[in-house]
Amino acid sequence: MSRGQAHGALAQDHQRSPTRTITGLRRWSIINRSLPVFSSPLPNPQIWNGPTIGFLQSYESFANGGWWHDPNLLASTGDGIEKEEPRAWDGWWNEQIVQLVKLSMEQKDALTVLLTGRSEVGFVDLIRRIVDSRKLEFDLICLKPEVGPNSERFSTTMEFKQSFLEDLVLTYEQADEIRVYEDRVKHVKHFREFFELQNRKFQSTSTPCSRKPINAEVIQVAEGSMFLSPVIETAEVQRMINSHNLSIRDPTFNGTKSPYGRLRIKRTIFYTAYLISNADSGRLISQLLTPMLPSGLADSNDLKYMANCILITPRPAPRSILDKIGGIGKKLSWQITGTAVFENKVWAARLTPVPATEKYYTENPCPVVVLAVRKGARPIDAGKIQNWQPVPSDKALTLETVVGEKVVLRVEEENPNEGEWEMADILMMALVVDPTAVVAVARVREEEETPVGEAPVAVAVAAMLALQAIDHWMTMEGTKEEDMRKSLVQVVGQ
Numbered sequence: 401m402s403r404g405q406a407h408g409a410l411a412q413d414h415q416r417s418p419t420r421t422i423t424g425l426r427r428w429s430i431i432n433r434s435l436p437v438f439s440s441p442l443p444n445p446q447i448w449n450g451p452t453i454g455f456l457q458s459y460e461s462f463a464n465g466g467w468w469h470d471p472n473l474l475a476s477t478g479d480g481i482e483k484e485e486p487r488a489w490d491g492w493w494n495e496q497i498v499q500l501v502k503l504s505m506e507q508k509d510a511l512t513v514l515l516t517g518r519s520e521v522g523f524v525d526l527i528r529r530i531v532d533s534r535k536l537e538f539d540l541i542c543l544k545p546e547v548g549p550n551s552e553r554f555s556t557t558m559e560f561k562q563s564f565l566e567d568l569v570l571t572y573e574q575a576d577e578i579r580v581y582e583d584r585v586k587h588v589k590h591f592r593e594f595f596e597l598q599n600r601k602f603q604s605t606s607t608p609c610s611r612k613p614i615n616a617e618v619i620q621v622a623e624g625s626m627f628l629s630p631v632i633e634t635a636e637v638q639r640m641i642n643s644h645n646l647s648i649r650d651p652t653f654n655g656t657k658s659p660y661g662r663l664r665i666k667r668t669i670f671y672t673a674y675l676i677s678n679a680d681s682g683r684l685i686s687q688l689l690t691p692m693l694p695s696g697l698a699d700s701n702d703l704k705y706m707a708n709c710i711l712i713t714p715r716p717a718p719r720s721i722l723d724k725i726g727g728i729g730k731k732l733s734w735q736i737t738g739t740a741v742f743e744n745k746v747w748a749a750r751l752t753p754v755p756a757t758e759k760y761y762t763e764n765p766c767p768v769v770v771l772a773v774r775k776g777a778r779p780i781d782a783g784k785i786q787n788w789q790p791v792p793s794d795k796a797l798t799l800e801t802v803v804g805e806k807v808v809l810r811v812e813e814e815n816p817n818e819g820e821w822e823m824a825d826i827l828m829m830a831l832v833v834d835p836t837a838v839v840a841v842a843r844v845r846e847e848e849e850t851p852v853g854e855a856p857v858a859v860a861v862a863a864m865l866a867l868q869a870i871d872h873w874m875t876m877e878g879t880k881e882e883d884m885r886k887s888l889v890q891v892v893g894q
Contacts, residue, residue, distance in 0.1 A: 437497040437514070437581075438489070438530060439626040441477055443467060447630055449668055452810045462640055462663075463647035463654040470640055471522035476632050481529070488533035492626060497581060498534065505537050511572070513540045515564065517557030520545050558587060562594050569598065573611050583621045591618045634809070638665060641811065662814040667807050672717035673709035674732060674760075674801035676769065681707045683797060684749065688739060689771040692747055706770045706779065710734065710751065710801060713763050714780075722803070725761050730803040732758060734767065736796050738788035745777035746770065750788050754798060 443456045456467045467473060477492060478484040484492075504512040518527065520543045527541065544560045547553060554560035569578070578595075582588050595616035602613045627633065641663045647653040648661065676684070684707040690698060697703055713721065722728065733754040741747050751767045753760050760767065770779040 437494055437501060439492045439494060440474060441626050441628045444627040444630065444633055447633060447809055449808045449810045455811055456637065460656050460658055461660060462644040463656055463658045464640065464643050465656055466640065468517065469519055471526050472639065473636050475526055476628055476636055485529055485533055489530060493534065494621065497621060498536070501536050511539045513542060514538045515542045515561055517544050517560065519543060558590050565594070566598065569614060570611060576612065577615045580618045581621050582618060585620065588618050588620045637811065641665065660813055663811055664814045666810050666812055668810055669716040670806040671714045672712045672805050674712065675709050675804045676707065676799060676801055680799040684769065684771060687797060688736065688749055688795065689747055692739060692741065702775050703772050704775060705772050710762065710767050710769050711764060712761055716805065721761055725759060725803060728803055728805070731800060732760060733798060733800050735798045736791055738790050740785045740788045742781050742785050745774045746779065746781050747772045748782040748785060
């Protein structure tokens, strides 16, 4: 590559007017990747199992590149681009880095660069709109090109970034300082090693170079965790899967050379239980658990709060049990009758249904909600409690539960012997929880152009609505039921 010839898309209509010359430049500020300055949403670990979190982010997993190469995911940040752009994606920025960018913008001897591994295709306009909304003026906005200036292809994001930085350093030979802001620990290490190697080259007598060693500082930025609405995230992942399954039919469309065949979303069920809402969980902890705890334990890191369910069975419940208790989505009220502590490790409360004649099922000796456990203790030990202390009338809390399953989702290759996302069961779950959801889902099915043989995005939306409504742990903190419906409307409108 000739010097001065930049890598990647520079969004020429967006670069600020040059206020410096090559010889007048003394330092660079490299804001690496869009995440340190803007909190791009990550896969939500409350939705997906551990292996799927990595799978979604791996470039080779999907024929279309996956999570970091799908502009729809970035465009869905918050309430979506149409609503977020006017308010400049308020709440989604790393304000400390924003201020550093503004300071760098004001320095006439500094070049301010936004360097991201996002691809040119699909992201140039989107990133420009995000940056413009905060009135941030970068001298260069550099995205990863499909093919470099010398027809080279970059196999990894790091290879592209190092190639760009090498060209930048050799172009501005008078500059003696560079600062790189990066949030990923692995990349911080790679950048530091890269600049150490470059400086050794500049000092080598065997390969004379007019470039003097550069003072390089790679600054690790704390990585924040921001997530999409669970409904939107599940729908977008289903769209990615549909696109992948369509692309692998013809090897010429498998841009990443993904080794995976047809993919689909599957469920992992940990247990079946009477699930407790966040509000009632908070009441159990504040009014029952806290007075029971030894002094100082509540503020330590040795305690795991629970108070989230009354266990039915530590596995998917068979149809015979579900039929006996009214099925998934059945609501049941309870009243606290006693509390107990097992070996100063497990804190629990005993309950009775309201009314007392209501049918229920549990594999424990009696209905129990585990309030908290010490780290290393087992919640199942609550079943060993023999002596319960009756609660006074002012502590006899009542709470409402709903029968549901503790579920996380996973993305795996399709198995023709497995039947996931059964439409009838999913819509029945959604109907029990929110009849209006079924109408909206039907609209998605009518309007969406789903490739032949693929799972409709509506199925994923319906499943997430049902899971989210009956299992409150899956809802982001502060998200209200009204916001959940708004998320569905956003999906319907796409």
